[in-house]
Amino acid sequence: MKDESLPPETELVERLRNNDVALFERVVKTYHSSMYAVAHAIAGPAIADEVLQEAWISAINALDKFEGRSALKSWLIRIVANEAKTRLRKESRSISLDTVDEHWATDSRFTPNGHWVESNPGWDMSSPDELLAADELQDCVKKHMNKLPENQQQILNLRDVGGLEMEAICNILGVTASNARVLLHRARDKMQQVVARFQRTGKC
Amino acid sequence: MLSCKQIVEHGSDYIEKDMGFWRKVEMKLHLMICVHCRRYVRQLKRTINMLSRGRYYAPSEEQVEQLKQQYQEVNGKR
Numbered sequence: 055m056k057d058e059s060l061p062p063e064t065e066l067v068e069r070l071r072n073n074d075v076a077l078f079e080r081v082v083k084t085y086h087s088s089m090y091a092v093a094h095a096i097a098g099p100a101i102a103d104e105v106l107q108e109a110w111i112s113a114i115n116a117l118d119k120f121e122g123r124s125a126l127k128s129w130l131i132r133i134v135a136n137e138a139k140t141r142l143r144k145e146s147r148s149i150s151l152d153t154v155d156e157h158w159a160t161d162s163r164f165t166p167n168g169h170w171v172e173s174n175p176g177w178d179m180s181s182p183d184e185l186l187a188a189d190e191l192q193d194c195v196k197k198h199m200n201k202l203p204e205n206q207q208q209i210l211n212l213r214d215v216g217g218l219e220m221e222a223i224c225n226i227l228g229v230t231a232s233n234a235r236v237l238l239h240r241a242r243d244k245m246q247q248v249v250a251r252f253q254r255t256g257k258c
Numbered sequence: 259m260l261s262c263k264q265i266v267e268h269g270s271d272y273i274e275k276d277m278g279f280w281r282k283v284e285m286k287l288h289l290m291i292c293v294h295c296r297r298y299v300r301q302l303k304r305t306i307n308m309l310s311r312g313r314y315y316a317p318s319e320e321q322v323e324q325l326k327q328q329y330q331e332v333n334g335k336r
Contacts, residue, residue, distance in 0.1 A: 073329075082325050114329050239268075
C-alpha cells in the first residue's frame with residue numbers, strides 16, 4: 055500500500071487520536087515494513103518483532119504528543135530506531151570494505167579496461183509500479199536482500215527500505231559517511247542486477 | 259575519460275548529486291555518449307524507487323490484529 059492511499063497528515067493524525075481502527079490498520083500496513091527494516095537492521099532479526107511491537111505501543115501512547123513537525127512516517131521511524139538502539143545487538147559491528155573493493159576489482163560485467171562485456175538490456179521502461187506489482191520479482195528481491203553481506207543489508211534496510219537519513223545511519227552504525235555510501239551503493243548495485251536478471255530471464 | 263565500470267561504481271553518488279563539480283562533468287560527458295551506462299543509471303533509479311516503496315516485511319494478519327487491539331485499549335483510556 056502506498057502513502058497516497060492515506061488521508062492528508064493532519065486529518066490522519068486527528069482520526070488516529072479519535073479511535074479510527076480501520077485507519078490505524080491501514081497505517082500499520084503502510085508503515086510496518088519500513089519500521090521492521092529499521093528494527094531488523096539495528097537490533098537484529100531475532101528481536102526485531104519484539105522491538106517493533108514496543109515501538110508501536112510507544113507510538114500509540116505518544117500520539118497526543120505528536121506535533122506534526124515531521125511526517126508521521128519519519129516520527130514512527132524515529133521511535134523504532136530509538137527503541138532498537140536501546141536493544142542494540144551485542145555482536146561485533148565492525149564494517150569492512152575489503153570484500154566490497156574486491157568485488158569491484160573482479161566484476162565480471164566489465165572487460166579489463168572497464169567497458170561493459172555485454173549490452174545491458176533495457177527493462178527501464180517498466181515503471182516502479184509495474185515492478186512492485188510483480189509478486190515473484192518482489193519475492194526474489196527480498197530473497198537476495200537477505201543474502202547480502204550483513205553490513206550492506208543493514209544500510210540498505212535503513213536507507214532505502216526504512217527511509218532514514220544518511221547522517222542518522224552513520225551515527226547508529228558508527229561508520230563514516232564515505233564507508234556508508236560505498237556499502238549502500240554496493241547493495242543497490244546488487245539489487246539492480248537481481249532485477250535486471252529477473253526482467254531478462256524471468257528467473258530469480 | 260571515465261570507464262563504464264567507474265560510472266557504475268559511482269552510480270548512487272551521481273543520482274544523489276553527492277560528488278564534486280568536475281567528477282559530475284566527467285560523468286555527464288560519459289553518459290551523453292554511452293547508452294549502456296545511461297540505461298544502468300535509469301535502472302538503478304528504478305531499483306531504489308522500488309526498494310523504498312516495496313513491502314518486504316509486511317506484518318502478518320495476527321500481528322495486525324494484535325496491534326489493533328492494543329490501539330483500541332490505549333484509546334479507551336484516553
